[in-house]
Amino acid sequence: MGKFVFQRFMWAALVLFVVAMTTFLLMHAVPGGPFSRDKPLPAQTIAQLNKKYNLDVPLTEQFLDYVGDIIVPVVLTGAQQKSLDHDYLFSVRLPFGDNATFRWANFGPSFKSTSRTVNDIFRDNFPISFQLGIVSLIVATVIGLPLGVISALKRNTVYDYAGMGVAILGVSVPVIITAPFLQYLFGVEWKLLPLTGWGTPNQLILPALTLGFGSAAIIARLTRASLLQVLNEDYIRTARAKGLGEGRVVNVHALKNCLIPVVTVFGPLMAYLVTGTFVVETIFGIPGMGRFFVTSITGRDYPVIMGTILVFAALLVLANALVDVAYVWLDPRIRFG
Amino acid sequence: MTTIKETTIPVVRLRKPAESRSLWGDALFRLRRNRAAVIGVIVLVLTIVIAIFAPVFAPKNYDAAVLSDNNAAPDWILRVFPTMISRDQGGYVTINNSYPLGADKLGRDLLSRIIYGARVSLEVALIGPLISIIVGVIVGLLAGYVGGRVDNVLMRVVDIMYAFPTLLLIILMMAVFRTSFEGQQPGTLAYSLNRLDSSMGGLLFVFVGIGLTAWMGMARLVRAQVLSVRELTYVEAARSVGAGSLTIIYKHILPNIVGTLIVAQTLDIPTYISYEAFLSFIGLGVKPPTPSWGSMISDGAQAIQTFPNQTLFPALALALVMFAFNFLGDGLRDALDPRLRGVD
Numbered sequence: 058m059g060k061f062v063f064q065r066f067m068w069a070a071l072v073l074f075v076v077a078m079t080t081f082l083l084m085h086a087v088p089g090g091p092f093s094r095d096k097p098l099p100a101q102t103i104a105q106l107n108k109k110y111n112l113d114v115p116l117t118e119q120f121l122d123y124v125g126d127i128i129v130p131v132v133l134t135g136a137q138q139k140s141l142d143h144d145y146l147f148s149v150r151l152p153f154g155d156n157a158t159f160r161w162a163n164f165g166p167s168f169k170s171t172s173r174t175v176n177d178i179f180r181d182n183f184p185i186s187f188q189l190g191i192v193s194l195i196v197a198t199v200i201g202l203p204l205g206v207i208s209a210l211k212r213n214t215v216y217d218y219a220g221m222g223v224a225i226l227g228v229s230v231p232v233i234i235t236a237p238f239l240q241y242l243f244g245v246e247w248k249l250l251p252l253t254g255w256g257t258p259n260q261l262i263l264p265a266l267t268l269g270f271g272s273a274a275i276i277a278r279l280t281r282a283s284l285l286q287v288l289n290e291d292y293i294r295t296a297r298a299k300g301l302g303e304g305r306v307v308n309v310h311a312l313k314n315c316l317i318p319v320v321t322v323f324g325p326l327m328a329y330l331v332t333g334t335f336v337v338e339t340i341f342g343i344p345g346m347g348r349f350f351v352t353s354i355t356g357r358d359y360p361v362i363m364g365t366i367l368v369f370a371a372l373l374v375l376a377n378a379l380v381d382v383a384y385v386w387l388d389p390r391i392r393f394g
Numbered sequence: 395m396t397t398i399k400e401t402t403i404p405v406v407r408l409r410k411p412a413e414s415r416s417l418w419g420d421a422l423f424r425l426r427r428n429r430a431a432v433i434g435v436i437v438l439v440l441t442i443v444i445a446i447f448a449p450v451f452a453p454k455n456y457d458a459a460v461l462s463d464n465n466a467a468p469d470w471i472l473r474v475f476p477t478m479i480s481r482d483q484g485g486y487v488t489i490n491n492s493y494p495l496g497a498d499k500l501g502r503d504l505l506s507r508i509i510y511g512a513r514v515s516l517e518v519a520l521i522g523p524l525i526s527i528i529v530g531v532i533v534g535l536l537a538g539y540v541g542g543r544v545d546n547v548l549m550r551v552v553d554i555m556y557a558f559p560t561l562l563l564i565i566l567m568m569a570v571f572r573t574s575f576e577g578q579q580p581g582t583l584a585y586s587l588n589r590l591d592s593s594m595g596g597l598l599f600v601f602v603g604i605g606l607t608a609w610m611g612m613a614r615l616v617r618a619q620v621l622s623v624r625e626l627t628y629v630e631a632a633r634s635v636g637a638g639s640l641t642i643i644y645k646h647i648l649p650n651i652v653g654t655l656i657v658a659q660t661l662d663i664p665t666y667i668s669y670e671a672f673l674s675f676i677g678l679g680v681k682p683p684t685p686s687w688g689s690m691i692s693d694g695a696q697a698i699q700t701f702p703n704q705t706l707f708p709a710l711a712l713a714l715v716m717f718a719f720n721f722l723g724d725g726l727r728d729a730l731d732p733r734l735r736g737v738d
């Protein structure tokens with residue numbers, strides 16, 4: 058098991074490295090820089106800016122510097138002042154020395170918002186996206202699981218068809234369509250919920266529902282298929298044969314086992330949620346990472362683009378790795394290695 | 395004789411279909427019995443016809459802007475959306491019945507823009523699978539048939555690409571294309587690419603972005619299929635009578651996997667369409683004034699409170715086409731591989 062976990066996470070690290078390199082090359086291999094404007098700046102200013110942001114050294118050096126700043130942790134001592142070049146995402150006070158702090162993950166300063174670092178932007182915007190994502194995931198599970206279970210237990214009845222109809226709706230309709238429809242119904246027609254904004258629980262409902270609906274559908278379909286399969290297994294027949302009530306058969310023997318494959322979908326779900334946040338945050342005016350990313354990409358704010366992509370990619374890759382590990386751990390029939 | 399004939403009639407009617415149908419005939423028969431798939435096909439055929447003959451069906455040109463008619467709406471829309479109140483009754487909506495679905499904020503006919511917008515979605519639905527099949531089949535065949543080190547290298551590349559968050563990569567590529575190919579000197583490759591892209595309304599880069607990220611799943615699928623078909627007895631038999639690799643691939647392996655490929659690609663089409671809609675939504679997709687349903691939803695979303703028709707109708711069109719492709723894909727899967735029925 059240990060070896061499997063290690064291999065899985067080494068692979069995740071490799072993928073992240075390739076993601077970083079590709080992003081870096083894509084952004085730098087093209088003409089024009091973050092400081093090209095309609096009215097060109099004087100050559101001297103550009104040279105100074107390039108020097109300030111370390112853009113005048115060879116590409117490989119820039120890349121290594123950048124990656125080094127992120128992954129190599131440092132321990133600083135003495136009085137520390139926040140500066141644009143040294144702002145670390147994680148800092149832990151160590152219990153010894155003169156104010157010694159363990160610091161890690163420096164994503165550098167932003168090119169466009171000159172007084173902020175990428176970490177400042179993360180700190181301001183990421184919790185919002187994270188909150189939205191978690192609530193959507195809860196919404197998805199709370200709707201999706203029961204829907205799938207009911208559809209499977211009442212197979213080929215009205216409940217099944219209705220449940221799966223809703224699920225097909227959720228799977229085939231992207232956020233870009235659900236968002237305006239929910240917005241119109243709940244916000245304009247019935248005037249129940251605020252259309253846009255962020256901060257109150259009220260304002261969380263619509264975006265979370267929009268994001269959660271699609272994921273709920275995925276969960277429901279998978280749960281149904283999985284439960285149907287489990288109900289055909291021999292041990293379920295054994296449980297019935299020894300005289301257990303249907304309720305006990307389903308609750309104790311079937312449900313637990315049917316959830317194993319459902320766990321795997323949480324990896325792709327993360328991807329779905331991340332994708333969704335771009336649209337949902339734009340439509341609902343939520344000041345999260347997704348919306349910030351879209352604006353930073355048109356401004357060619359290299360460090361912000363790099364940082365966001367890396368954080369999102371890390372989330373996805375780690376989610377997938379965790380799911381793989383959880384899957385092996387949950388299902389003893391799978392051999393690891 | 396006559397009595398015998400009469401008794402055999404029911405038997406003949408029962409057995410006839412099973413005897414005379416080929417794989418495709420059989421699939422078509424099953425597809426035609428699937429009501430959802432048939433509806434999907436009808437919707438798609440209608441959409442395709444409308445898109446091809448857009449100038450005939452569209453009442454106006456898609457970029458004909460009449461500024462004085464901005465945000466105008468016909469009578470019936472005001473009845474459907476009770477929040478929209480006409481100017482006569484103290485509201486803000488200008489009534490103009492010459493726009494069947496209303497006009498947008500620049501006074502362009504919504505219906506015409508939706509009709510022309512179908513072209514973009516359908517082109518993506520055509521090009522996406524095409525690129526992904528061509529690249530995916532080549533890579534998958536190489537990996538599966540040649541095997542060994544080639545297989546190893548190709549599959550590791552696919553693995554890494556697969557772990558890449560697709561949408562982030564597309565967004566990034568679009569941003570790079572959009573910002574770097576603009577304002578180049580004539581005569582360079584970047585300049586001609588940008589000219590071509592502009593003449594396609596910004597679609598070229600959308601295709602490239604989707605194409606570069608879509609082939610991995612296909613390559614894996616082809617490889618897996620090739621590996622399973624390669625060892626079958628009839629392929630071995632073909633090899634033993636001296637058939638070359640190309641013949642075996644073309645005559646024996648490809649026909650065997652073509653069904654799976656079609657099903658997989660049809661089920662992927664909604665994803666491609668939603669990528670385009672999404673890119674246009676955040677302003678990295680088609681270039682204005684080319685109408686795309688994604689960019690129309692984005693334009694309308696800002697005015698959903700006042701003019702819900704401007705965002706709901708394009709969203710409805712998009713939903714309809716996505717549904718149609720999903721139904722068709724599900725139907726094709728059931729028809730071509732009945733063993734997969736009900737399995738996701």
